[in-house]
Amino acid sequence: xxxxxRMRCVAGGLRRTVGLILGASAKRMHYSxxxxxxxxxxxxxxxxxxxxxxxxxxxxxxxxxxRYGEVTAVDQLTLTVNAGEVFGFLGPNxxxxxxxxxxxxxxxRPTSGVARVFGLDVRTRLAQVLRRTGALIxxxxxxxxxxxxxxxxxxxDLTGVKxxxxxxxxxxxxxxxxxxxxxxxxxxxxxxxxxxxxxxxxDPELLILDEPANGLDPAGIVEMRTLMQNLRxxxxxxxxxxxxxxxxxxxxxxxxxxxxxxIVAQGGVHELLxxxxxxxxxxxxxxxxxxxxxxxPWVTGVTDEDDLLVVSAPLARSAEVTKALAEQALYxxxxxxxxxxxxxxxxxxxxxxx
Amino acid sequence: xxxxxxxDFRKLVHRWMPRILILILLALxxxxxxxxxxxxxxxxxxxxxxxxxxxxxxxxxxxxxxxPILAGSWAGGEYSWGTIRVSLTRLPGRIAFTLxxxxxxxxxxxxxxxxxxxxxxxxxxxxxxxxxxxxFSSPFGVSASTVIIKMFFATWFVSAFYAVLAYTAAVALRSxxxxxxxxxxxxxxxxxxxxxxxxxxxxxxxxxxxFPDGYGESLTSRIAGELIVTGRGPFSGSASxxxxxxxxxxxxxxxIAILLAVMLAVVKTRDVTV
Numbered sequence: 001x002x003x004x005x006r007m008r009c010v011a012g013g014l015r016r017t018v019g020l021i022l023g024a025s026a027k028r029m030h031y032s033x034x035x036x037x038x039x040x041x042x043x044x045x046x047x048x049x050x051x052x053x054x055x056x057x058x059x060x061x062x063x064x065x066x067r068y069g070e071v072t073a074v075d076q077l078t079l080t081v082n083a084g085e086v087f088g089f090l091g092p093n094x095x096x097x098x099x100x101x102x103x104x105x106x107x108x109r110p111t112s113g114v115a116r117v118f119g120l121d122v123r124t125r126l127a128q129v130l131r132r133t134g135a136l137i138x139x140x141x142x143x144x145x146x147x148x149x150x151x152x153x154x155x156x157d158l159t160g161v162k163x164x165x166x167x168x169x170x171x172x173x174x175x176x177x178x179x180x181x182x183x184x185x186x187x188x189x190x191x192x193x194x195x196x197x198x199x200x201x202x203d204p205e206l207l208i209l210d211e212p213a214n215g216l217d218p219a220g221i222v223e224m225r226t227l228m229q230n231l232r233x234x235x236x237x238x239x240x241x242x243x244x245x246x247x248x249x250x251x252x253x254x255x256x257x258x259x260x261x262x263i264v265a266q267g268g269v270h271e272l273l274x275x276x277x278x279x280x281x282x283x284x285x286x287x288x289x290x291x292x293x294x295x296x297p298w299v300t301g302v303t304d305e306d307d308l309l310v311v312s313a314p315l316a317r318s319a320e321v322t323k324a325l326a327e328q329a330l331y332x333x334x335x336x337x338x339x340x341x342x343x344x345x346x347x348x349x350x351x352x353x354x
Numbered sequence: 355x356x357x358x359x360x361x362d363f364r365k366l367v368h369r370w371m372p373r374i375l376i377l378i379l380l381a382l383x384x385x386x387x388x389x390x391x392x393x394x395x396x397x398x399x400x401x402x403x404x405x406x407x408x409x410x411x412x413x414x415x416x417x418x419x420x421x422p423i424l425a426g427s428w429a430g431g432e433y434s435w436g437t438i439r440v441s442l443t444r445l446p447g448r449i450a451f452t453l454x455x456x457x458x459x460x461x462x463x464x465x466x467x468x469x470x471x472x473x474x475x476x477x478x479x480x481x482x483x484x485x486x487x488x489x490f491s492s493p494f495g496v497s498a499s500t501v502i503i504k505m506f507f508a509t510w511f512v513s514a515f516y517a518v519l520a521y522t523a524a525v526a527l528r529s530x531x532x533x534x535x536x537x538x539x540x541x542x543x544x545x546x547x548x549x550x551x552x553x554x555x556x557x558x559x560x561x562x563x564x565f566p567d568g569y570g571e572s573l574t575s576r577i578a579g580e581l582i583v584t585g586r587g588p589f590s591g592s593a594s595x596x597x598x599x600x601x602x603x604x605x606x607x608x609x610i611a612i613l614l615a616v617m618l619a620v621v622k623t624r625d626v627t628v
Contacts, residue, residue, distance in 0.1 A: 105443045107626040135443040141436030141628075146368050157361035158445045198440065 056119030064113035091258030134204035140195025144184035188215030358454035409474025422520035422537020430530030572596030
C-alpha cells in the first residue's frame, strides 16, 4: 500500500477512536476531524509536490484508434505506462508511434478509444495534462531567428516558467555555452538538446520523447541514457520511442512494440527477451538434423540462421537435443542457449515491415 | 493570453522581416512625398495637417501588398518551421495561440501607421519650410485632428482586412507562400474583376462596389475628402463615390468576420500534422 494511503488509514482509525471517546458530540467531532485530516494531508502532499492523482498510471489507453481516411495509423491500442518507469515505445517507421504520442498530447484527435494521462482524459482535460507533461515530438522545431535561450524564453512565456529554470535546463542538456547562438546555426545534436531542454522546462512529471537520440553523437547518446536514468530516479515517468535498441534495452523498464498500428508485444524487457527459449545448434548435415529435431514433440520450431539451427525448445532440454542428434550419428559442435537481444526480438516481430 | 502576447512580442522584436517591411513602407512614403513636392500645386497636400492624412492615404494604398507579407509569413511560419507543434504541446489553446499572432500583426500595423504619421509630419514640415508652402486646412484645428484620428482607424481597419485574409489563407493552407500569395493575389484579382464588372455596367458595376477593395477605397477616400479637397492632387479624397462610410465599415467587418470564422473553425477542428 502506498505510504500516503497507509497514513490516511491510521488517521482514519484515530479519528474514529477519538470520536467514540468523546461520545455524544461524536458526529460533529467526526466531521471536524475529517476536515482537519483532509487539510493536513493536502498540506503534506502539497509539500511533497505530489498531487493526489499521481498514483494513477502515467499513461493509459484503451482501444485507441486513429484513422486517416482509409489508412488506420493506430489500431485499437491498449497500453499502460506506470508512473515512475521508463517505458520504451518501439516500432518501425510508420507504425503509429508518433501518431499515438500526438494523440496523448492533444495534437491529433483519436477516431475512437480513450487516452488518459495521470487518469485525466486527454480530450476533456488537456490543459491539466499538458501542465504535467513535457514533450519532444519528432524533430526539434524552434524559431530559426532566435537563439536557443530566446526560444526557451518564448516557451517559458507561454506557461509562466521562471527564468532561472531556463538556465537550469540548459545546464542539464549541456547547452549553456551555446545558448546565445541562433537556432539555425546549431548542429542536429544541439537542436535535439534544445528540444530536450524545452521538454524539461516545466519540470514535468511525464516526459514524452520521440526519437530523442536522433542526431546525437555516441557521447550524447550515453548522456541521454544517464539523463533518463536520473529522471527515473527523481520519480519522473519517461515514455520514449527510439530506434537505438541497445539503449532502450539498457534503460527501459518495460517496452511495447508496435507494428502497423497494433501492439505486437508488451511487457518487461527481460521478461520479453527470456520468454521464448531457444537453443542454437551447429551441426553438419543440417537438413537431416532439422528433420530429426522437428520430430521431437517438445520442439516448437527449427529455423536456419547462417550456419546455425535455432531450435525453439525449453532450455532445460538442451541435453536431449544433443542426445537426439547423437542417436542418429550427428554430433553437434555447438549446443548453447541463445542470447536474445532486443534488436533480434524486434526484427522478428516486425521483420517484414522494418 | 498575456503570456502568448509576450511570446509573440519576443518573436517580433527579434525578427528582421517586419523591420524591413516597415522600413520599406516608411522609405516609400518619404520618397513619394519628395517626388510629389516637385509639383507646386500639390505641395499644400503634403504640409501638416493635410500631410498626415496624405501619409495615411498612402499607407492604405500599400496595405494590400505589404500586410499580406507580414501576416502570411507570421501565420505560415508556425507551420513551415513546425513551431506550432512545440507550442501546442505546452498550451492547449489553439484558438488563443492563433489569435495572439493575429493580434500582434494588427498591433504592428497600428504601430507602423503611427510611424507613417511621423514620417508624413516630418517630411511635410520640411517641404513646407523649404518651399514656403502652407496647407489649405487650418493647422491642427479640431476638425483636422478629428479627421486624422478617423483616417488612422480607417486605414488600420482596411489594412486589417488584408492582414486577416493572408493570415487565414496561411493558417488554412499551412504555408507562408499560400498566405502571402493569396493575400496579394486577391487584391490583383479584385482589380481585374473590378475593371471587367465596371465595363459590363449595371448591375455588375454595383456588385463590384461591394468588393473589399471597393469598401476600403470608399472608406479612406471619403474620410480623406473631409480634409483634402476633392480632385486637387494624388492624395485627394472623394466625398461622393462608392459606398457610405457606414456601409464600408459594415461591409469590411462582415468580410473580416467570415475570414475569422473560417480560420477558427479550421484551427479548432484540424489535427496538427506538421
